[in-house]
Each structure stands twice: as structure tokens, then as C-alpha cells.
Amino acid sequence: MKILIVDDERNIRLTLKDILGDEGFECKTVPSGEKALAYLAEERVDMMILDVRLPGMDGLEVLEKTLQLEPDLDVLMISGHGTIETAVEAVKRGAYDFLEKPLSMAKVLTAVRNIREKRTLQWKVREEQDREELQYRLVGHSDVMETLRATIRQVAPTDSKVLITGESGTGKELVAQALVSQSQRKGQPFIKFNSAAIPAELVESELFGHEKGAFTGATTRKIGKLERANHGTLFLDEIGDMGLSAQAKILRVIQEGTFERVGGNKTLTIQTRVIAATHKDLEAMVREGTFREDLYYRLNVIPIHIPPLRDHLEDIPDLVDHFQLLFSHQYNFPPKSFSPGALRLLQSYTYPGNVRELKNLLERCSILLPAREITREMLRPFLPAADEVVSSLRSQLTFREAKREFERQFLRTQLQRYDWNISLAARQLGMHQPNLSRKIKELGIEPE
Ligand SMILES: Nc1ncnc2c1ncn2[C@@H]1O[C@H](COP(=O)(O)OP(=O)(O)OP(=O)(O)O)[C@@H](O)[C@H]1O
Ligand SMILES: [Mg+2]
Incomplete structure (x- = not known):
């Protein structure tokens, strides 16, 4: 970490630099506010130790200009005799703290270590937030993505139920996440439940919880996902994989907001927003009788389809x-x-x-x-190779690239067929051997 030391007394500059240098800090010293600001315009530092009384621009003004430049910088003021009020004012205007002259080096060290600790923690938190933000970012500016984004913006703040459909891997969970983070329920519990990931016999106890003794192995009461989602959002992922009995119970939750834990007879009431997702064709399942029609209509208030x-x-x-x-x-x-x-x-x-x-x-x-x-x-x-020829037909390659792509795949397949016997392959393909050899080289074809 780097510290900028601003003081007009040479002794103080040297002592501070010495002691903080020993602590492992990189120190830069300057004798005036003007020089400090000039330095900050070019270089980045982590903290600043700033004398209140300076020749020329005074400490308070330097502080203000510095914070305009770098609002996050921690500034430790040093106040001499008769400048304590100014130092207090500096803290009000955003300085981290102040120390009185004559300086106690122990106090300087404590303050600087505290700042270091605080900054390290801030970095960690910020990095964590950045990573999370990155993980949940919906990327893309195609019409498909812009339409999706617009729909999310419209639907998120309403409390209505949403059914997200789309093939596997299209981003259904990401869209659910986006709906929550743009809703009033942001910050409230966001509970995910994936019916496909849990053995059928455990689905109901996971979702609704169970009472002690509800079944063998139920040695304690268990609070289910639904209860934990109270006042928040429940994401029912892979709802198409949910069994009919659990479907009936979920329907009741949606209609009346009530349910019982497995093995319990006390009726519980909850208030939660339901977002469901599936890659299956629920309408077809309704026709086959494997998905409840009434539940389908209850869930499908706002359908969001994510294209492949x-x-x-x-x-x-x-x-x-x-x-x-x-x-x-x-x-x-x-x-x-x-x-x-x-x-x-x-x-x-x-x-x-x-x-x-x-x-x-x-x-x-x-x-x-x-x-x-x-x-x-x-x-x-x-x-994957098998898909190449077909996909190059519908791809965004230029004509030249597509042609080369075809030639490469065609020749490689043919050469494999003739065990890389080039003269034989040339004969069979009706080519002159030197032409074939040139093509092979040009297209970078090699035995696998
Ligand atoms: N538009 C996008 N921008 C950035 N990342 C995306 C986008 N779409 C999907 N992803 C990423 O792709 C991966 C799959 O997304 P997700 O898990 O949301 O898909 P899914 O539709 O729920 O899939 P499945 O049906 O297999 O559960 C995730 O890592 C997700 O972050
Ligand atoms: Mg998913």
C-alpha cells in the first residue's frame, strides 16, 4: 500500500517515512498541498497523511480537492497546536481521522494499520460483489436479448407469477435472478428449488418441510424451502419434473397461500412470489395428463420464453x-x-x-x-466435428471461408478413407496429385 505524506516540516516527513517504510508501506513525501495534488493527478495512492497547516494551500482545501479527485482515499490529518478545530472540521468533511502534534508514532502506526485493514476488507467485499455481478450479468445486444431484457424490466417490479421456458442452458436461472434483483423483493430470501435434482420421495419434505416422526429417519422437525421463502421469492426450477402430488400441494399454495408440513396437521400460511421454469413442453404434458392443467394456467400468468x-x-x-x-x-x-x-x-x-x-x-x-x-x-x-458441414451451411462464414471449410472437411474424410495414401486419393478424387498435396498443405490438413 502506498502512502502520500504531506507536511512542510522536513523532520516529520522523514520520521514518518522511516517508520511507515519499516512497516512495509511505500511512502512518498511532499512539502506542500500543491505538490500533493500534482502528484495525485499522476499517481494512485491508498492513503494520505496531511498536515492541517501548510504554506500556500491549507490542509482543508487540499483535503477537499483530494476527495474530489479520489473520493475513496483515506486521509489522516495531522493537527498542530491551535488547529484542532480545523482538524475536526476536516473529519466532518470526509477525512478518516486526525492525530495531534507532537505525533505519537504508536498512534500513527495504529491509525495506519486500521486504515490498511479497513481497505483490505473493502477490497474483498468489492471483489466479491464484482464477481457476483459478473456471474449474474445477462450478456448480449441482439434483438433477442434486448427483447428479453425489456420484458424482464416490465415484469420484475410486478408481483405476478412468471413461467420461464427455454431449452437447457439458455439462461432460465439467470432470468429468474434478474427478475428478483429488479423487484421489490430484492434483498428478501430468494429460494431455489429444483425438482429434477431431488429424488421424488424427498421432494415434498424438502419443499414443505416435515414434522418430527413424519417418516422413518425424520428425527427432528425440518423447515422446508417454502417456509424459508416467506416474503421473498420461490424459484421452482424444472417444474415439469415435479410429481402430481407435489403439484397439487403447490397449486394450493398458489391459490390460498397455505400448506402443511409433511406429517403435520397445522396449516401454515405464507406469502411468496413464485417464479417457475422448465425446459419441457408443459402444454404437451397437460394433454398427456402428467402436468395439472389448473397449475399450468396459474403459473403461466406471464410467460417468458428464452430462445436458443x-x-x-x-x-x-x-x-x-x-x-x-x-x-x-x-x-x-x-x-x-x-x-x-x-x-x-x-x-x-x-x-x-x-x-x-x-x-x-x-x-x-x-x-x-x-x-x-x-x-x-x-x-x-x-x-464437435460432425456438426461442422451442416452448420457451416447456416453459419455466418464468408463464402470463401465456407468453401475452405467444406474443402478441408471433405478432403480430410477422403484421406482418412484411403489411409492417407495421397496418390490413391488423388486418383479417386479425379485430382492431380501435386494439386492435392498443395491443398493439403494450404488447408493445414493433418492425420488426426
Ligand atoms: N445471456 C447470458 N449472458 C451471460 N451468461 C449466460 C447467458 N445465458 C446463459 N448464461 C450462462 O449460461 C449458463 C447456463 O444458464 P442457466 O443455468 O441459467 O440455464 P438454464 O436455462 O437454467 O439451464 P438448464 O435448463 O440446464 O437448467 C450459466 O452459467 C449462465 O450464467
Ligand atoms: Mg436451470
Whole structure:
């Protein structure tokens, strides 16, 4: 951490620098407020020790100018005889604290250590918040994403029920998160319950809780997710995987706000906003009789459908940047960049697993590829091959790239077929052997 020491007395500057230097602080000393401000305009420091009485611009003015420049800076004032009132005023205007002259070095050290501790803690909290914000950021500026964002903005502040649908990995949980963070229930409990992740026989006790002795193994009372979501939001993920009996109980919660714990006969009342999500076709399930029709209509007050990634491939460059940032935080390495060719290759694939698949693919690349800039060639092995020809037909490649892509895949397949016997392959393909050899080299085709 770096400290700027501002005092017109040379002795004080030197003593402070000495002692704080021994504590491991990097110190810069200046004799006037003007010099301090000039320094701050160029350099960043973590704290400042500032004399109240200075020749030229006085300490109070320096403080104000400094805080305009760096509102977060911790400033420790030093007040001499007769300037204590000014020092108190400085604290009112945002200084961290003040110390009186003659300086007790023990007090200086305590104050500086406190500031250091406070700042370290602040950084940690801020980093945590940044990471969280990053994790839940909805990325993309395609029409698809802008429409989604607009819907979220409209629906979030209302208390109405929302049914989020979309293929696996499209961001249903992320949308639920966004709905909560833009609602009045932000800061209240946000409880997630995933029916698909819990064995069917445990769903009801997880959700509604149970009384002691409700079944073998129920040795204590258990408070369920529903109760914990009181006054907050309950996210029923994978609602299509919920059994009919639990569906009936959830319907009652939605209609009357009441339920009982498993094995209990006391009726409990709760007030919660329900957001549900599924990748299944609930309407079809209603027709088949595996999902309650009345529950479906109760939940589907506001439907939000998230289109698959293949419908907004133009968001891929933004998503790539976003995930690089995320991984660099997570794994502590500098974000990689992707060449334009690599980005186009990423946009040529159809992603049955949607954004999650893209994220996993990028995570693998980040970890396994040492290069700072990822090229198309480096990326190729990370993309499933079978899909390539088909996907290059509907991709955003230029004509030239698509042609090369086809040639590469075609020739590789043919060469494999003839065991990389180039003269045989050339004959079979009706090509001159030197032409085929040139193509192989030009397209960078190699045996797998
Ligand atoms: N638009 C987006 N911007 C940034 N990240 C996204 C976006 N969409 C999805 N993701 C990320 O992709 C991953 C999958 O998202 P999420 O878990 O919300 O999908 P899901 O629809 O709930 O999938 P599943 O049906 O498999 O549960 C998460 O890591 C999420 O952060
Ligand atoms: Mg999900």
C-alpha cells in the first residue's frame, strides 16, 4: 500500500517515512498541498497523511480537492497546536481521522494499520460483489436479448407469477435472478428449488418441510424451502419434473397461500412470489395428463420464453468477452482474445446445449490453450466435428471461408478413407496429385 505524506516540516516527513517504510508501506513525501495534488493527478495512492497547516494551500482545501479527485482515499490529518478545530472540521468533511502534534508514532502506526485493514476488507467485499455481478450479468445486444431484457424490466417490479421456458442452458436461472434483483423483493430470501435434482420421495419434505416422526429417519422437525421463502421469492426450477402430488400441494399454495408440513396437521400460511421454469413442453404434458392443467394456467400468468443460442449467434463475441472476464477472475489469469476467424468459427456451430455449452467450451479452451490469442486453427479441435458441414451451411462464414471449410472437411474424410495414401486419393478424387498435396498443405490438413 502506498502512502502520500504531506507536511512542510522536513523532520516529520522523514520520521514518518522511516517508520511507515519499516512497516512495509511505500511512502512518498511532499512539502506542500500543491505538490500533493500534482502528484495525485499522476499517481494512485491508498492513503494520505496531511498536515492541517501548510504554506500556500491549507490542509482543508487540499483535503477537499483530494476527495474530489479520489473520493475513496483515506486521509489522516495531522493537527498542530491551535488547529484542532480545523482538524475536526476536516473529519466532518470526509477525512478518516486526525492525530495531534507532537505525533505519537504508536498512534500513527495504529491509525495506519486500521486504515490498511479497513481497505483490505473493502477490497474483498468489492471483489466479491464484482464477481457476483459478473456471474449474474445477462450478456448480449441482439434483438433477442434486448427483447428479453425489456420484458424482464416490465415484469420484475410486478408481483405476478412468471413461467420461464427455454431449452437447457439458455439462461432460465439467470432470468429468474434478474427478475428478483429488479423487484421489490430484492434483498428478501430468494429460494431455489429444483425438482429434477431431488429424488421424488424427498421432494415434498424438502419443499414443505416435515414434522418430527413424519417418516422413518425424520428425527427432528425440518423447515422446508417454502417456509424459508416467506416474503421473498420461490424459484421452482424444472417444474415439469415435479410429481402430481407435489403439484397439487403447490397449486394450493398458489391459490390460498397455505400448506402443511409433511406429517403435520397445522396449516401454515405464507406469502411468496413464485417464479417457475422448465425446459419441457408443459402444454404437451397437460394433454398427456402428467402436468395439472389448473397449475399450468396459474403459473403461466406471464410467460417468458428464452430462445436458443442458435437464434442469436450474433451475441457470441459479447459472450466470449464476458466469459473470458469471468474465467480470468475465477482462475486468475489474463483474459484471452479470439481472432476474428475464431469468432466466426464459434458462430458456425448450433449449440444444442446453448449458452452453457458455449461457456463450457470456452472454459476448456481457456484452461488448455496456452496462447493469449486464440486462432481458428487452435479452436477447431474443441468444436464437435460432425456438426461442422451442416452448420457451416447456416453459419455466418464468408463464402470463401465456407468453401475452405467444406474443402478441408471433405478432403480430410477422403484421406482418412484411403489411409492417407495421397496418390490413391488423388486418383479417386479425379485430382492431380501435386494439386492435392498443395491443398493439403494450404488447408493445414493433418492425420488426426
Ligand atoms: N445471456 C447470458 N449472458 C451471460 N451468461 C449466460 C447467458 N445465458 C446463459 N448464461 C450462462 O449460461 C449458463 C447456463 O444458464 P442457466 O443455468 O441459467 O440455464 P438454464 O436455462 O437454467 O439451464 P438448464 O435448463 O440446464 O437448467 C450459466 O452459467 C449462465 O450464467
Ligand atoms: Mg436451470
